[in-house]
Amino acid sequence: MSQQLELLTESPAQWTTVSLLTPEIQKKEIKPFVILALKELEGNPDSRTSSLMNADKFSAVREVVRHFARLRSATKDAWHLDDVQTFLEGLRFSPDCVAELTSLLCMDQMYSNIPTHLRVKPGLLSLQWKIDVSLSQSTQQRNKESLQRTTYVILTIKLTDGQTNTYRLSIDKFQALRYSVASALKSMIVLERRNCMRKY
Template identity: 75%
Template structure:
């Protein structure tokens, strides 16, 4: 699975309601719905939206448009047509609608006027880490440290190197002391625990 398709298909449960409506959408409805959805995202809603006959079908297309528009900034390259098409097929759009939506949503120009606050930051593809002993070993040697002093220097001057690869293709490297590394681990663990607690609350569950 490509990185783009993996990004598009995150949280599959959110598409259950959409997939119930998509088989009813006709090709001729796609372009008007996409235009109206983009106008809403740009902060210029069209008055025709309030008079639509098929509000549910428009809502389904709008969710898809918002999804691709918000994730676009997390990609280094424009959407790949084959990935978008596969994503749409998974949502049960007809082949004609898949072709129409793909041709519209794979054009970068349609996202130019989307406010930045509606876009998402790049996601994390992988995180690697390694221990750097070069500074501590050098200081132990230069200071001719005793066993006790060597332990203190190892604790003080040993570093953890984190290498983060993002969904937009960028790689970031961070150098942390052992104490800062453990502080980061604790912070992430607390954040994950709080997310689990929130997800279990009734108000966060979808009907």
């Protein structure tokens, strides 16, 4: 599975309702729905949206457009046709709709005005660390030429937008980072267990 397809399909549970509606959508409805969805996401909703006869089908297409817009803002890479087609086929769109929607979602112009509220920071692709032990001359005892050993942790972080960042941390700072990450994860687990955060 490619990296793009893995990114697109990372939360399969969110597409359960959408995949129930997609087989009913016709090819002629795709382009108008995409245009209306883009206008709504850009903060300029069309008055026709409120009077749509097929509001459920529009909602399904809007969810797909929103998903692609969010992920595109994170990765900055153009979508691969095969990955988009595979994802849409998994949502049970008809072959005609898959072809039409793929051609629209792979157009760069579609993402030129991605709204600020949809933009996401790049995700973490990989994290590597190693121990760096360096020997430095003690400033207090230069005349005796004594050596002092200093230990650091080198973190190399790769992001989904292609950036690679390297950090050099002391052991204390590294332990503080570990504690902060563990605390954040614990808070997320507590939140996920609350009824208001569960999807029905």
